Amino acid sequence: MQLNHAQRELTVKIVYYGPGLSGKTTNLQMVHQRTSPDVRGRLLTVETHDDRTLFFDLLPVFFSTANGFKVKVKLFTVPGQVIHNATRRIVLQGADAVAFIADSRRAAGQENNAYWKNLVENMKENNLDPAQVPIVIQYNKRDLPDTKTDAEIEETRKKGREPVVGAIAIRGVGVLETLYTVLQSAYRSLEARAHLSKTIGLTEKEFLTQVFANIDVSGTELEKVLPPRAPGART
């Protein structure tokens, strides 16, 4: 988190982490698609010829609070390929929360574990305390054959304290739910550390409502959680 009182600006950084081809970029593309151009920047992506993220993706989303504080949420992805570990460390620097995108196929278990360990290591290298930087796990590719059953995923969830969200990112399923969960976790952690509601008067409700005010949540679970949108609002 970067909080600039002089410029009345708060920047929150979310990093999408996980093995190569697990769907990190797809998540960002889906968020980008569903967000009004008024409140987001362009999606910056550097890909190799085989459509794999070379460096990172970056999608900024911004809004102003009722108190006139500018809030920027920067969504990053890390490159999945093993050789780009240094880039992963750099992108991870200063993260406020991490969305760990796991491939839910059984065959990907080992790879998920390897990147989970890599995440923990790189957090340590960046001086990020896992107790203060929350992680949300997204089990992506739930539609593919050989995917873990709901019961198996429930087992995984019980092993740790991280929230787990199922997803089929390529169809937009679970993408916004993951974003909501990771932003909520980020806010709660920042609130505990920096008391955002007192220092800049930004409550969890306002934070989440404002971010999602210009994101099209129709057809997602978030319709039940977020206040109904004004009819005719731009998306």
Added chain:
Amino acid sequence: MRQGESVLQRRISLGEMLDTESFTEVVKGFVELYRVGIKVFDEKGGKLADIKIGNGDFCGYVFSFPEGRRRCTATVGRVKDGPLALSHGARLPVLEPDLVPAAKGMLTVPCFTGLRYLVVPILWEGDTLGRVVFGPFMPEDLKDFPPRTLTEISEGFDVGNARPLVDKVRLAPEGTIARVMLHFGQLLQTMLFAGQKMFLTTQVHIEATLDSNRELEERNKRLEDANTRLKELDRLKSAFLATVSHELRTPLTSIIGYSEMLAEGLAGPLNGEQIDYVRTIMEKGETLLKLISSILDISQIEAGKVRLNFEPMDALELINGSLTSLKPQVQKKGVALDAKLPAKMPMVTGDRDRLRQVIVNLLTNAVKFTPKGGRVAVTLTEVQHQPDLNAPGYRILVEDSGVGIPADQFDKIFNSFYQVDSSSTREYGGAGLGLAIVKSFVEGHGGVVRVASELGHGSRFTLVLPVTPGSQQQVLITPPVTSVGPADDRF
């Protein structure tokens, strides 16, 4: 631990996103096409581009009057540094309704001369990174030129003089200039996106390279430390072995000596059985002594304490002497021992005792691994050019018809304490030091040793030795540790 803040953690300025030179070219093209001046400033008022057209002569004339200069400076200050808000003389531009949403944030700033400026903020991801100033242009809707605000600057202001000058300034409706400006804004956004992408990726790439390098250096340091510790331990081990072997040899020599005296009856006559027992003590003592000597040799080689003494020697005599000392073993084992030697051989240079030890070691091995009825042969070639050494030299071949060595073990058999069969139930004894000693001594002469073998059909060891070792002096055999140190300082 990573150090330093990444470029991803900070706000990027306009100047970092735009390549000033090519950006200026684009602005120049725009200015020439539309005949309106363009200035681009970053959020701190720094100038990124400033291309003027048409207004120079007129503004110069106005500027020549002190009050004109004062008012001009104030107007320029207003467009450059004034608030991006409807205050301080700025108003909303007069636009066709379709342009209004896209022209959000655009301001019109009138100049006291009747000319006008349009100012638009450069918005990027919700931040204002700077502003673009269009103008001055002559608005089509201006009815009276010159206005009173211009003529009042001086009694000497000459309208007749000013009019042809102001005609050079672009005349256009405000809405037209606004359209051009919006078009420029779109182009600028594209340039910013491309520039940001390039800037960020380049910077992150550099950061990643530096960080990888840092990581490698840390790892190298750890490995170097570990290597230094291991070398030190290895040296201690060799020193310990050398001491222990030496300490073992001294009492063993006494044991053998006193047994010999007993066997020779110096302490009184012994009966047949007693002599047999004492001879067994002597024989086993000799075996043990050889083993200890080998350990001492290898530990001294590894501790870097062995010097070779080069002197002229006769290679024929060397082979013959070695064969003689092998005779008893050969007879006992029941193998044939052949020698193919040249009739004449010039004197060569080498350490006679060490080379003899080399040949004896190879022959002892050959006899040991060849079953009864087998054959062992030693061949000495004449002196000729040796491609292996790129120098004149000779070869000594030791062949046997024994058990042979598996091909994948060829490299390992020259390692200290290595044995092809290291199981506890192995058939052949020995400490696995003979060939390591052979290799060290041969290489100390600047020679090479090679092995060829077919499993079950015997082995052939080939020594290639130079007539004269590279160094004429004594050579200190370096420990068989392969490590490349940094080069010495040269400047």
